[in-house]
Amino acid sequence: xxxxxxxxxxxxxxxxxxxxxxxxxxxxxxxxxxxxxxxxxxxxxxxxxxxxxxxxxxxxxxxxxxxxxxxxxxxxxxxxxxxxxxxxxxxxxxxxxxxxxxxxxxxxxxxxxxxxxxxxxxxxxxxxxxxxxxxxxxxxxxxxxxxxxxxxxxxxxxxxxxxxxxxxxxxxxxxxxxxxxxxxxxxxxxxxxxxxxxxxxxxxxxxxxxxxxxxxxxxxxxxxxxxxxxxxxxxxxxx
Numbered sequence: 001x002x003x004x005x006x007x008x009x010x011x012x013x014x015x016x017x018x019x020x021x022x023x024x025x026x027x028x029x030x031x032x033x034x035x036x037x038x039x040x041x042x043x044x045x046x047x048x049x050x051x052x053x054x055x056x057x058x059x060x061x062x063x064x065x066x067x068x069x070x071x072x073x074x075x076x077x078x079x080x081x082x083x084x085x086x087x088x089x090x091x092x093x094x095x096x097x098x099x100x101x102x103x104x105x106x107x108x109x110x111x112x113x114x115x116x117x118x119x120x121x122x123x124x125x126x127x128x129x130x131x132x133x134x135x136x137x138x139x140x141x142x143x144x145x146x147x148x149x150x151x152x153x154x155x156x157x158x159x160x161x162x163x164x165x166x167x168x169x170x171x172x173x174x175x176x177x178x179x180x181x182x183x184x185x186x187x188x189x190x191x192x193x194x195x196x197x198x199x200x201x202x203x204x205x206x207x208x209x210x211x212x213x214x215x216x217x218x219x220x221x222x223x224x225x226x227x228x229x230x231x232x233x234x235x236x237x238x239x
Contacts, residue, residue, distance in 0.1 A: 015201015080131025
């Protein structure tokens with residue numbers, strides 16, 4: 001029960017911060033989940049947790065989501081997942097941890113993914129690329145955020161639409177790992193509190209969006225996520 005409560009609090013804090021800022025929850029979870037499970041289980045578990053977090057955020061902000069783009073996310077996401085599926089499981093656990101840590105650092109401190117997003121202006125293409133990458137690095141929302149912001153959407157529309165897109169992609173990711181044989185039932189003790197914390201965190205974070213200065217939330221998210229990435233990289237080198 002103590003572990004359940006601790007995991008719930010960690011997920012709740014991550015959910016509040018990421019929902020209030022608008023992104024970063026996936027990266028934060030990538031750094032948190034390895035504290036509780038083997039590195040090989042991180043991506044599929046993060047898919048389930050991200051699905052609950054993003055879907056709840058999408059529901060809470062439904063009126064602001066660009067629902068007309070949903071079909072493109074489905075088609076592109078299915079294609080990207082199907083292309084990436086045969087390649088799953090070929091990266092050794094040690095190097096997977098180092099890749100995840102490096103991906104987190106690059107995403108947080110460099111404009112690389114944002115610049116890639118700025119070059120992509122097709123919802124089908126973006127969803128396809130994200131569907132592929134999500135099977136290996138987990139959090140890919142950073143890639144589409146510049147595209148959404150470039151379309152003159154409000155902050156609420158960007159957050160809700162991104163949550164909608166990530167919900168679709170995470171469904172495909174979870175299905176892919178299930179078909180590949182990942183035993184999600186072996187990790188219910190960590191998945192359940194993570195999901196509950198992310199849902200409640202999303203609910204509270206959406207209501208705190210106007211009360212937390214954006215620059216404060218973004219900087220806190222960056223440093224917390226960076227510290228977790230450093231820990232993940234150190235742990236990977238010990239294997």
